[in-house]
Amino acid sequence: MKFTSLALAATLMFAASAQANESVIRKALTGQFPGANIASVQKTPYSGLFEVYLDGQLIYVDAKAQYVFTGDVLDLKKRSNLTQARLNQLQAIKWDSLPLGNALKTVKGNGARKLVVFSDVDCPYCRKFEAELTKVDNITVYTFLYPIEGLHPKAVQTSKQIWCAPDRNKAWDDYITRGSVPSNDGKCANPVEATIALGNKLKVSGTPTLIFANGQRVPGMVPAAQLEKLLAANAK
Secondary structure, eight states: OHHHHHHHHHHHHHHHHHHHHHHHHHHHHHHHSTTOOEEEEEEOSSTTOEEEEETTEEEEEOTTSOSEEOSOOEETTTTEEHHHHHHHHHTOOOGGGSOGGGSEEEEETTOOEEEEEEEOTTOHHHHHHHHHHTTOOSEEEEEEEOOOTTTOTTHHHHHHHHHHSSSHHHHHHHHHHHOOOOSSOSOSSOSHHHHHHHHHHTTOOSSSEEEETTSOEEESOOOHHHHHHHHHHTOO
């Protein structure tokens, strides 16, 4: 009983200390970065550092936020990237919150496995990923047309034309594989602007960005073999 009481007291003291540190860190960082969104502050199990999820990125600080550390924390023994693993948790997306009706839907085989892709029509890596997707079966892919206008000035208009085509999926395939632009003005009711707003809200900064059934996101082009492993690891 005495041991249990001591353990409980120690736990409460640790929690109080962590809360005090969080308050100090928030105050210090708010002063240094006014207007920044500090979503969370959490003590890490390494080197007495605190992780801060600030404006969609992870930084590390000491208990007084006097020193700020940026970059990835690597576990050399396990050969794992702790920062990226934590970001994957923090940036997970609720599958049911995604407006799938605003995406192109492609069903292959039994369609049992689910994948969302934010894709820019003029992104070369998106085209490479589409080529890899042809090697994957039994999957339902929801493709959000997410043009990044700063990189590809014509992508917004082309995305709208693809959506306005009589057969959107065919128009997408024709453009991705052959660069064939649909013969319409893109002025039908379309979700392209809404998808841009959604991507910005979710902090999708590059394409392709993949979102799996359990909400985990993976940025960048992945080959078919790796995609198979990710689908298995991140099933709902």
